[in-house]
Amino acid sequence: MIDPCRRGLLVILSSPSGAGKSTLSRRLLSEDGEISFSISATTRPPRPGEEDGREYYFKDRAEFERMVVAGEMLEHAEVFGNLYGSPLGPVRDAMSAGRDVLFDVDWQGGQQIRNSEMGREAISIFILPPSIEELEHRLRKRAQDAPDVIARRMGEARREMSHWAEYDYILINDDLDTCYDQLRSVLVAERLRRDRRPDIAQQARLMSGQIKERT
Numbered sequence: 001m002i003d004p005c006r007r008g009l010l011v012i013l014s015s016p017s018g019a020g021k022s023t024l025s026r027r028l029l030s031e032d033g034e035i036s037f038s039i040s041a042t043t044r045p046p047r048p049g050e051e052d053g054r055e056y057y058f059k060d061r062a063e064f065e066r067m068v069v070a071g072e073m074l075e076h077a078e079v080f081g082n083l084y085g086s087p088l089g090p091v092r093d094a095m096s097a098g099r100d101v102l103f104d105v106d107w108q109g110g111q112q113i114r115n116s117e118m119g120r121e122a123i124s125i126f127i128l129p130p131s132i133e134e135l136e137h138r139l140r141k142r143a144q145d146a147p148d149v150i151a152r153r154m155g156e157a158r159r160e161m162s163h164w165a166e167y168d169y170i171l172i173n174d175d176l177d178t179c180y181d182q183l184r185s186v187l188v189a190e191r192l193r194r195d196r197r198p199d200i201a202q203q204a205r206l207m208s209g210q211i212k213e214r215t
């Protein structure tokens, strides 16, 4: 049962393209009932198998820009020549219902969320590939982008990676199960920190008083 007074956490996940964010996110979302995915809006065309409203809300530039001007985005940025942004409404709703929200955003989005009015609730995790060769291999293996798109993403990987130090946690996604366990552990620990409620603190004070009386 979710405590009605509790605020959700904003969990920011960033990495160079191909390091494994989507794979880790999908698994976390399917196994953890307390976290929702922030479905971004984007002007990038859908990949084969992607559905509007599931991976992304696919928008044209005019509609995307309208949302920004209307203040409907928590953050937005241009990445690889396309616009991406996190709609604010669903994040507010989830947080006030005590649910955590997972963001798959680039470093610019991570910075904007941390600096937003909700930034106090944010924890940020950066996923690194085990090597640059493996990153390129994964992008090719995914086989969902044209060769020029892959080349551009590799070119941008260096810039994305240069922001690792801004994040609370750095995880290396070499073995998927190991990295996933680390991601879960971060979430479990951060929830315990968030739930350090006054009533629990009071119980701890009470018990330590009882121990003193006995000694």
Ligand SMILES: Nc1nc2c(ncn2[C@@H]2O[C@H](COP(=O)(O)OP(=O)(O)O)[C@@H](O)[C@H]2O)c(=O)[nH]1
Binding pocket: 014, 015, 016, 017, 018, 022, 040, 041, 044, 075, 076, 077, 079, 084, 085, 086, 104, 105, 106, 108, 109, 110
């Ligand atoms: N700032 C920002 N970045 C986003 C958002 N949604 C996705 N991105 C980032 O845009 C980049 C490209 O995403 P995508 O086209 O799905 O490619 P992929 O990460 O290689 O699967 C990644 O770095 C994502 O983290 C968003 O709402 N805001």
Ligand SMILES: Nc1ncnc2c1ncn2[C@@H]1O[C@H](COP(=O)(O)OP(=O)(O)O)[C@@H](O)[C@H]1O
Binding pocket: 015, 016, 017, 018, 019, 020, 021, 022, 023, 024, 138, 139, 141, 142, 173, 174, 175, 176, 177
């Ligand atoms: N630990 C891993 N070992 C091997 N392949 C992986 C691992 N994690 C992800 N992959 C594969 O690498 C490719 C890119 O992963 P993806 O999750 O799409 O990355 P991102 O969302 O960061 O762009 C996918 O084909 C995925 O199955």
